[in-house]
Amino acid sequence: MFSHRIKLFSLFGFQVWIDASWLLIGALIAWTLAVAVFPNSLPGLAAPTYWWMAVLATIGLLFSIVFHETAHSLVARRYGIEIKGITLFIFGGVAQMAGEPGSARAEFLMAAAGPLSSLFLSGTLFALSAINDGHSGPPTIGAVLWYLGSLNLMLGLFNLVPAFPLDGGRMLRAALWAWQQNIGRATRIAAAAGNGFGIFLIVLGTLQVLRGNFIGGMWQFLIGMFLRTAANAEYQQTMAQRVLADVSVAQVMTPDPIAIPPELPVSEFIEAYVYRYHHREFPVARDGVLLGRVGTKQVAALDRSLWLRTGVSDVALACTPEDTIAPTAGILDAIRQMSTNKRSHLFVIHDGRLIGVLSQRDLMELLSIKLELSLDRNRPASRRRPSWTKAEPS
Ligand SMILES: [Zn+2]
Known part of the structure; x- marks a missing residue:
């Protein structure tokens, strides 16, 4: 401020x-x-x-x-x-x-x-x-x-x-x-x-x-x-x-996220994942275990001629505690973690396995739905259908 x-x-x-x-x-x-x-x-x-x-x-x-x-x-x-x-x-x-x-x-x-x-x-x-x-x-x-x-x-x-x-x-x-x-x-x-x-x-x-x-x-x-x-x-x-206040990460996250196998060549990663799903970053995982994260930034730094011969695991970044969160964590803590570390999403880990992704888009949708519901509940009943409008045919 x-x-x-x-x-x-x-x-x-x-x-x-x-x-x-x-x-x-x-x-x-x-x-x-x-x-x-x-x-x-x-x-x-x-x-x-x-x-x-x-x-x-x-x-x-x-x-x-x-x-x-x-x-x-x-x-x-x-x-x-x-x-x-x-x-x-x-x-x-x-x-x-x-x-x-x-x-x-x-x-x-x-x-x-x-x-x-x-x-x-x-x-x-x-x-x-x-x-x-x-x-x-x-x-x-x-x-x-x-x-x-x-x-x-x-x-x-x-x-x-x-x-x-x-x-x-x-x-x-x-x-x-x-x-x-x-x-x-x-x-x-x-x-x-x-x-x-x-x-x-x-x-x-x-x-x-x-x-x-x-x-x-x-x-x-x-x-x-x-x-x-x-x-x-x-x-x-x-x-x-x-x-x-009372919403948990598990309730909002996108479950079963698309994960990239580590040995996938970069060229295939671009064709089959980046162009198809339009995410900036994907988790890299094998058998549900999170190994790292990879996105367009890492790929862009790599010479194009090497895309065919390089595996995703060679360019992927390691995940730190800042990148992950537990499904039981509160959504306010998740927002705090994202804003302090400037992350647009978090990987949700349970028992060492990747079970979901929490993105800013998930949060925005949740907020708009929640606000709509709470505003409707707080509004007096008479205001929902003003008395001067004609009743709709039922
Ligand atoms: Zn004062």
Whole structure:
């Protein structure tokens, strides 16, 4: 997701990264603070002073986001979910989780920790600002603390909006999940709220732009677009994981795969197998025992004049554990194995014998069928045949 990011530091064992997009937005925020926000709230100071305040406030903003994400991460760790790291990017921060929360309670507490930490930080910063002003501390420090206090207040409140995948939306999903015991339906409702809030921000942003507030309006517009995309992506991912969770490799694989005898000449392999079945790669096996894999890549590397005299076993590659999987393995593990090792298919091995092949095409078909079935089941009966259509003759 993030292609240009730099590691900043590590906090409680969580690696904190900063994406290039955040540096851009950080610079923009610092500039706005130095030329507009602070000169307005505290007039009459020298320009370099405003710049120092702005840099300080931008660094404070960065730490406010890290504080928020660390709160999420600490609760996640408490519930045994691995955190791959915290990344700051253009729309704030994200704690990248390796798994999904196992219970509604875990998800609710994990989501609530972020906004609560921001509200807590906001109160602390407002109090510090008041103490500073009460003891006639430097007004510049008071202004920076006050600004950071209001920023954390906004961060906390905005994230409480019940629009998935904002924290409030995750809390809503967890509450619905606990109430109705159906995570699919809970995700659908929370994602619909996220989509709706995204549209609201897009409309609001467009109106702002038309009224002349270009930067503020564009900003709302972009956040709205981002929310809608994220809500849909998260919804699809949750549904895919849900419908695939209890499927095993054996249920989806293509059984009794075409296997190439090792002594077959390459020329015959091309004629009788590659041109006929259009697979890029085939297993090489004798009496059901997998010996290796061979495909068009290995054949293409061989001089054409040698095709008649060379056996398939001479060009085949050996199979490693990355190429094979057990029939009892879960389909989600198979997908993970394929994506980490960049494989388009896996050979299914049982008791040392090749019993099937699992290909990406098998997975796509399974997913589309499963989704179709689950969507039909979740749809209310009345919607399947709208009342205004004529009943079909039976
Ligand atoms: Zn959050």
